[in-house]
Amino acid sequence: MSLTLENVNFTYPGTTSGVFDINLSIGDGELLAVIGSSGSGKTTLLKLIAGFETADRGRILLGSDDITQLPVRNRQLGVVFQTYALFPHMTAWQNVAYPLKIRKVPSETRERKAVEALERVGLQGFENRMPQTLSGGQQQRVALARALVFAPRALLLDEPLSALDASLRGSMRDEIQRLQREFSISTVHITHDQEEALSMADRVAVMEAGRLVQVATPRELYDHPATRSVAAFVGEANLWDGKTVAHDTVELPFGRLTTEPHGLSTGQPVTVLVRPENIGIGKATDGINALTGAVVRDRFLGAIRRFDLSVGPSLVLGQTGIRGPIDSINIRPEHVRLLPIQP
Amino acid sequence: MRFVTGLYLVYLCIPIILLFVGAFGETWTNTLLPTGFTLEWFLELWDDGSFRRAFIVSLEVVTATCIFCTLLAVPLAYALYRSASKKIMAAARIVFLLPIAAPPLVLAFGFILVFTSDALPWLNSIWLLIAGHVVLTLPYLLQTLVADMRHLHLDTLEQAAESMGAGFFRQFFDVVVPLLRHSLGSGLIMVAALSIGEFQLSNLISGFLYRPYPVVLLQAFYGSTGFACAATVILLILALLASAGGALAARSASQYRTHRS
Amino acid sequence: MAAPGSLVILFFFVIPLAMVTGEGFANGGSAFQKVLTDPIFWKGLGGSLVIGLTAPTFSLLVGFGVALHLSTLSERMRTSLQFWISLPLTFSGLIVAYGFILAYGRSGFVTLGLAEVGVDPSRFSGFLYSPVGLAFAYSYYLIPRVVLILLPVLVNFDRAQIRAAQSLGSHPARAVIDILIPQIMPSAVNAFCLVSAVAIGAYGTALALVGTQVNILPLLLYSRISDTGTDFPSAAALSVILLTLCTLILAAGELFTLRRDRNVPVA
Numbered sequence: 001m002s003l004t005l006e007n008v009n010f011t012y013p014g015t016t017s018g019v020f021d022i023n024l025s026i027g028d029g030e031l032l033a034v035i036g037s038s039g040s041g042k043t044t045l046l047k048l049i050a051g052f053e054t055a056d057r058g059r060i061l062l063g064s065d066d067i068t069q070l071p072v073r074n075r076q077l078g079v080v081f082q083t084y085a086l087f088p089h090m091t092a093w094q095n096v097a098y099p100l101k102i103r104k105v106p107s108e109t110r111e112r113k114a115v116e117a118l119e120r121v122g123l124q125g126f127e128n129r130m131p132q133t134l135s136g137g138q139q140q141r142v143a144l145a146r147a148l149v150f151a152p153r154a155l156l157l158d159e160p161l162s163a164l165d166a167s168l169r170g171s172m173r174d175e176i177q178r179l180q181r182e183f184s185i186s187t188v189h190i191t192h193d194q195e196e197a198l199s200m201a202d203r204v205a206v207m208e209a210g211r212l213v214q215v216a217t218p219r220e221l222y223d224h225p226a227t228r229s230v231a232a233f234v235g236e237a238n239l240w241d242g243k244t245v246a247h248d249t250v251e252l253p254f255g256r257l258t259t260e261p262h263g264l265s266t267g268q269p270v271t272v273l274v275r276p277e278n279i280g281i282g283k284a285t286d287g288i289n290a291l292t293g294a295v296v297r298d299r300f301l302g303a304i305r306r307f308d309l310s311v312g313p314s315l316v317l318g319q320t321g322i323r324g325p326i327d328s329i330n331i332r333p334e335h336v337r338l339l340p341i342q343p
Numbered sequence: 344m345r346f347v348t349g350l351y352l353v354y355l356c357i358p359i360i361l362l363f364v365g366a367f368g369e370t371w372t373n374t375l376l377p378t379g380f381t382l383e384w385f386l387e388l389w390d391d392g393s394f395r396r397a398f399i400v401s402l403e404v405v406t407a408t409c410i411f412c413t414l415l416a417v418p419l420a421y422a423l424y425r426s427a428s429k430k431i432m433a434a435a436r437i438v439f440l441l442p443i444a445a446p447p448l449v450l451a452f453g454f455i456l457v458f459t460s461d462a463l464p465w466l467n468s469i470w471l472l473i474a475g476h477v478v479l480t481l482p483y484l485l486q487t488l489v490a491d492m493r494h495l496h497l498d499t500l501e502q503a504a505e506s507m508g509a510g511f512f513r514q515f516f517d518v519v520v521p522l523l524r525h526s527l528g529s530g531l532i533m534v535a536a537l538s539i540g541e542f543q544l545s546n547l548i549s550g551f552l553y554r555p556y557p558v559v560l561l562q563a564f565y566g567s568t569g570f571a572c573a574a575t576v577i578l579l580i581l582a583l584l585a586s587a588g589g590a591l592a593a594r595s596a597s598q599y600r601t602h603r604s
Numbered sequence: 605m606a607a608p609g610s611l612v613i614l615f616f617f618v619i620p621l622a623m624v625t626g627e628g629f630a631n632g633g634s635a636f637q638k639v640l641t642d643p644i645f646w647k648g649l650g651g652s653l654v655i656g657l658t659a660p661t662f663s664l665l666v667g668f669g670v671a672l673h674l675s676t677l678s679e680r681m682r683t684s685l686q687f688w689i690s691l692p693l694t695f696s697g698l699i700v701a702y703g704f705i706l707a708y709g710r711s712g713f714v715t716l717g718l719a720e721v722g723v724d725p726s727r728f729s730g731f732l733y734s735p736v737g738l739a740f741a742y743s744y745y746l747i748p749r750v751v752l753i754l755l756p757v758l759v760n761f762d763r764a765q766i767r768a769a770q771s772l773g774s775h776p777a778r779a780v781i782d783i784l785i786p787q788i789m790p791s792a793v794n795a796f797c798l799v800s801a802v803a804i805g806a807y808g809t810a811l812a813l814v815g816t817q818v819n820i821l822p823l824l825l826y827s828r829i830s831d832t833g834t835d836f837p838s839a840a841a842l843s844v845i846l847l848t849l850c851t852l853i854l855a856a857g858e859l860f861t862l863r864r865d866r867n868v869p870v871a
Binding site: 344345347348351352354355357358359361362365372373374375376411414415416418419421422423436438440441443444445446447448449450451452453454455456457474475477478481485533536537539540541542543546547557560561564568571572575578579582583585586589590 | 608689698812
């Protein structure tokens with residue numbers, strides 16, 4: 001079922017922090033990741049959707065159903081908590097069966113459904129285990145099964161992978177994505193890990209200081225970040241402040257770069273973004289945006305190599321598979337992105 | 344350091360062992376250890392009407408104290424845990440420390456002042472004795488319960504239950520109560536142990552009709568050694584049982600605690 | 605939900621204490637004047653302060669040694685030893701009193717045993733009936749409290765810190781003084797104050813051991829309350845002084861811990 005937030009505002013009583021003017025809609029079966037640094041308001045947003053906090057203004061709609069004021073227990077949303085919040089006095093299957101018990105599902109059906117749900121997350125044979133005897137990844141799966149077993153109207157994931165070892169995270173990412181597709185359930189996934197968001201989500205919402213800065217597909221977000229901070233938060237980036245000097249030229253501390261026609265007036269201050277993988281190695285045949293400098297840092301990462309090239313007063317971060325010496329680089333005009341300058 | 348622990352254990356065990364030895368010894372005057380073996384002291388104790396009455400009073404007081412403590416502490420601990428307010432947490436900390444900050448002797452004097460007035464002539468009644476035991480032990484139970492709630496991250500568990508559709512009563516009876524059973528058990532054993540051995544308050548506020556066991560026990564100290572030992576051993580055995588029970592309950596309580604970062 | 609419990613605490617704890625305080629300050633505090641000019645009061649205060657210093661000092665020294673030893677043991681060993689060490693926490697003060705009479709009294713086991721090697725029994729047992737001796741008896745149930753406070757701190761202490769200090773050139777003993785001691789200091793001070801307040805306020809064990817023959821404040825107060833010709837105004841004044849003393853000591857310990865908590869980042 002689709003989930004819509006209309007002009008949602010919330011301030012924690014007695015503070016100035018909260019979330020402001022949130023307009024967001026998550027399509028049926030869509031996985032939306034919400035990213036932001038800690039304190040950006042992403043967890044508050046989840047609490048508002050789940051109902052642990054109530055919005056001061058605005059509406060939250062599930063399909064066409066206004067749930068803004070609805071108590072948590074009547075919202076029918078599956079929530080996976082950061083700490084999983086498994087009930088320590090119940091076995092794995094009792095945990096999963098609990099939401100069904102509340103919905104007065106007869107006990108045989110309940111048990112069958114719970115066991116099925118555990119099978120779907122790959123935990124057959126673990127039905128009678130107590131949560132504290134399960135590994136982190138297994139607890140995570142029980143939490144997922146429990147959140148999905150009662151066919152909730154949407155799924156909310158609160159940093160579900162942050163308590164896991166790095167080695168497990170990759171496979172759990174795939175697992176969550178698989179289940180989400182299988183159940184075709186609208187999902188809001190809160191995370192501070194941009195890589196996790198880019199790799200899993202249909203769309204990504206970036207939050208900063210309680211506000212949504214950009215909502216876009218992972219590719220769009222990476223290629224066309226709305227602001228300097230989004231560009232810096234998502235992936236690696238070269239960011240230089242400068243100003244436009246012609247319809248296709250910007251002036252930067254280390255010289256001028258040719259861009260595609262940008263449509264901005266001359267003399268406008270801008271921030272220029274060039275992704276490291278778009279730094280070409282060697283002299284450009286057409287001589288456009290050719291720069292020379294000396295490598296001041298060189299990091300060999302196996303398949304690729306990252307280097308810092310000192311060009312005039314600036315550093316250019318580049319990424320390449322070429323192993324030989326580097327003294328000149330070039331940047332194609334279509335790879336030079338102009339962003340509004342940020343104070 | 345091992346040496347310190349060893350010496351300490353000797354210091355710990357000497358009085359306990361001597362009490363048991365004395366209780367079964369026939370005569371013990373000015374000798375290192377008693378001579379002979381007898382059960383006579385325990386039989387004498389059994390035949391002593393005032394000790395039997397006192398023992399029954401103690402059992403009544405302990406039972407009532409446990410019941411009232413449970414009824415008062417569970418909701419109060421829950422309220423303390425749920426309140427995020429710093430002021431209330433500070434107030435709770437003060438309540439936890441009250442029995443130490445206010446010596447039972449001073450409290451007993453307060454009871455004498457308040458409950459001998461014409462409006463509240465309750466001194467010497469068993470109910471006042473119970474009330475005194477309740478306020479002296481309640482803080483310990485509260486502390487145990489609040490600590491356990493924090494360990495269990497009870498709030499997240501309740502949120503999880505709520506997100507699955509559980510209302511307040513379901514959360515309370517499906518999640519809160521079963522999880523707290525064990526710490527309530529171990530807390531109540533502590534309450535019972537403190538209550539049965541309580542002397543400092545009871546000595547001053549219990550009337551002649553309702554003297555609990557320890558108050559009567561003090562009289563025995565001025566009599567024969569064997570009898571005094573036997574009478575003390577009864578209290579000692581109850582305390583040992585309480586410790587063992589408490590350890591078992593604490594062990595079952597800890598099984599629910601998972602270490603979370 | 606907090607109402608019933610709070611009411612009971614108010615009615616049976618706060619109001620009686622308030623009454624005591626009110627009684628103490630009735631008649632413009634003349635009771636205080638009477639108490640403060642009584643030489644017995646000053647002797648009692650002296651005795652109480654001796655207990656309030658020796659009992660926690662002795663308990664802390666022994667408790668720290670025991671806790672340090674326990675913290676090096678396996679968890680299993682530690683849990684079972686901890687059971688034995690916590691036993692006195694459930695003991696009535698009377699058990700301790702009579703046990704100590706049997707062990708260290710005039711014809712006690714240890715007293716007579718030491719007499720064999722030439723220690724004068726009456727002098728030795730006289731020690732038990734002095735404030736310092738009482739402190740020794742109180743320590744029986746105070747040491748477990750100290751152990752329970754210090755043990756978690758010592759168990760959680762990361763011993764790699766000591767190794768790190770040594771790798772930075774510190775002598776092992778120096779490393780303990782510079783690294784371990786400051787980290788357990790707040791808990792140690794807290795334990796000291798807590799145990800001191802308990803020792804100063806208690807009278808049960810002392811009454812059973814020595815009657816009202818030793819000059820300490822609680823026994824003085826007890827005789828003012830229970831003796832014939834009870835003197836309630838001066839008993840109230842004494843109560844207020846005892847209450848203030850215990851509260852101040854406890855508050856000092858709490859403040860010390862609070863100051864530490866502020867330096868520790870929230871987990």
